[in-house]
Amino acid sequence: MDCKEVQDKLDAYLLGALDKAETTQLEVHLAGCTQQCRQSLKDTMRTLDVWRALPGIEPRAAYAAPILASWKYSRKVFRLAVLTIFVLLVALLCLMWPLWGYRPQYPMYYFALLEKAILQYNIQHRTFPDNDLSHLLLSGKNGGPYLSPQIFKSNGKGEILDMWGMAYRYRYPGIHNRFMFDIYSCGKNRIDEQGAGDDITNWKK
C-alpha cells in the first residue's frame, strides 16, 4: 500500500470500514511511513470531528406519554370492538337456538315430512294411501320408503307414531281438506279428540 492509497483510506480506517487485511497493511504502512501519512491521519481525524460536529435537534416534547395514551386508547377500542362482536355473536346464537331445537320440539316439522311423503306416494302410485300409512315406511316396486325409519317409528301394527308415541290419524278422502287427506296427531294428552282439543291437525281449526 503506497502513501496515496493510505491517505485515501484513512477515514474508512478510522471508522472501521476496512477489512482485516487492509487494516493490517495500512497500520504497517503508518508505522513505517514518514511524517506525511501521520500528518494526514491527524488531518483526517480533525475533518471527521468537523463532520461530526453537525448540530442535532432536541425533541419538541416528550413522546412517551402521548404515545402510551394513544396506545392504551386504541387497545381499549380494540377490546371494546372484540367484546361487542362477542356479545353480538352470543345474542345471535341465543336467537338461533330455538331454530336449532326446532326439529325435536315442533310437531309441525313431522307433519310437513309426513305430508311430503304422502304426496310423493301419490305421484308414484297416482293415488293416496287408503287409511293406512304403513306403506310409507316400506319399500316396494314403485319406490319407497317415503319416510325415514330413523325419524318415524311405527308400532307392531305398522302404524306411524307421533312424538308422544300415539299413531297418526289419517283419513282419505279428507273431510277438512277436500280432495286431499286429513292427518292429525292426538297431541300431548294422547287422547283422540277427533281433531279438537290439543290435537294437532293439518287443517285450520
Added chain:
Amino acid sequence: MAADEELVKKFLQGDENSFRELVERYQKPLLNYIYRFTARRELAEELAQEIFIAVLQHLQRFDTTASFKAWIYAIATNRALNSLRRREPVMNEELIAQTMCTQKGPFSNAAEEERAVAVRKALAALPEKHRAVFILRFYQDLSYEEIALAIGCPLGTVKSRMCYALQKLRGLLWAHREVE
C-alpha cells in the same frame, strides 16, 4: 442501566415505565437520525412518533435475544425511506438552505454555520442507502453488525457502502477540508 432487551421484557410483563424509559433513551437519537436522513424537522418529529407507535404495536413479535437497537433503527430506516419515496424529493440544496435558515443551530461563528450547511448538502447528495449507512455509523454510533441487521444487508455490503459514502463525502467536502 438496564439493557434495552431487558426493558422490552419488563414491558411485555406489564411494566409501562420500561417503555417510557426506552422512548426516553431513543427519542433524541432517532429524531436526529431521521432529521439527518431527511433534512426536515417536521417530518422527523412525525416519523419518530410513528416509529414508537409501530414499536409498541409490534413489540410482542420482537425476539428479545436480538438487538433492540438494530430493530428500532431498521423500523426507522424503512419508515424514512418510504416517507421519502412517497413525497416529493426533499433533499435539494434549496430546501437545505431553507432548513438552515429556519433552524439555526448553536453556531459560534459564520464559518461553523457554513461548514454545517456544507456537510448537510454533502449528506443530501449521497444516495439514500449510502446515506443511511453513513449516518448510522458516523452519527448514531451503531456497529457494522447492527447496521447490517438494521438495513438487512450483508456486513461486506455495509462496509463497502460506508467506503463509497466516505469517498463521495470527501469529494464533496474537499473545498472545506482545504480551508481547514
